[in-house]
Amino acid sequence: MTNYIFGKVKRKQKFFRIIETEEDVYDTANLVLNGINYNPATLIDDEEIYQITSFSDTEYCLDFLKEELNTVDFDQITKADLKKLSFICTIQDNLYFFQIINSSFFISKKWFSIDELTLETEKPIVTINPFADAIYNKVNDTLYFKKLTAAQKIFKGMDQLYKEATEAETQTFLESEFLDVSAVYSVNSVTIPNRKRIALVNETLNNLSDNEKFAIYDYTNEYGQVTYENGKFKIENDDDLKFVLWGIEQRFYTTHIGGEKRVANSIINI
Known part of the structure; x- marks a missing residue:
């Protein structure tokens, strides 16, 4: 099955197509999505996650999640824009894995491949975490996340779930x-x-x-x-x-x- 990675570029509204691959990016076979309904008064353990059901009905849900996916509708990202990513979204089956991208995920050093013993330079790479910052299940219309502070960087407005009094x-x-x-x-x-x-x-x-x-x-x-x-x-x-x-x-x-x-x-x- 084909999997896709899309990217959101800073100061640009639309998503861009990055990679199309037959290889799984995330291990979904051992993935357990059994969340606790989000409540700011509820603290979760390390192995637990929050969830928001009927997520597509919320005002902070992205149109990208509501629409049917058609990869031809997305432009291929340019190398220049790759350095301006705010987050990426990996799609496997009906699961959307979101990861925030900041400077710590860019690696730009001299390195050599174990397979090909040649020294490489000026070829920066973007690393992908084994655990996503947020996961959206399109089948049951539920968003899963561990930290609201991370999820709100992707879904603007979610900070109102835990706002401070003025x-x-x-x-x-x-x-x-x-x-x-x-x-x-x-x-x-x-x-x-x-x-x-x-x-x-x-x-x-x-x-x-x-x-x-x-x-x-x-x-x-x-x-x-x-x-x-x-x-x-x-x-x-x-x-x-x-x-x-x-x-x-x-x-x-x-x-x-x-x-x-x-x-x-x-x-x-x-």
């Missing part, structure tokens, strides 16, 4: 009626991890009734990490804010055996 949103949150923020702790003191948590809990709070919000505050107070008086959490530093945000996300729990109070570092909905 300065205005952060200031508004600090002015919430259930918070008593110390004068020494301002919007400029809020770290990036807490800004990301604020973006998440804003959506959570918007979907809660007043009674549910009060229940969340009582639940957070049960774990006694932050002073809670007159219906307000006293925020004096970034850790205080972090514990309150964890509470709103309902990350605290008590073990059935031993009664230990713990905080969940990662959440998977079941």
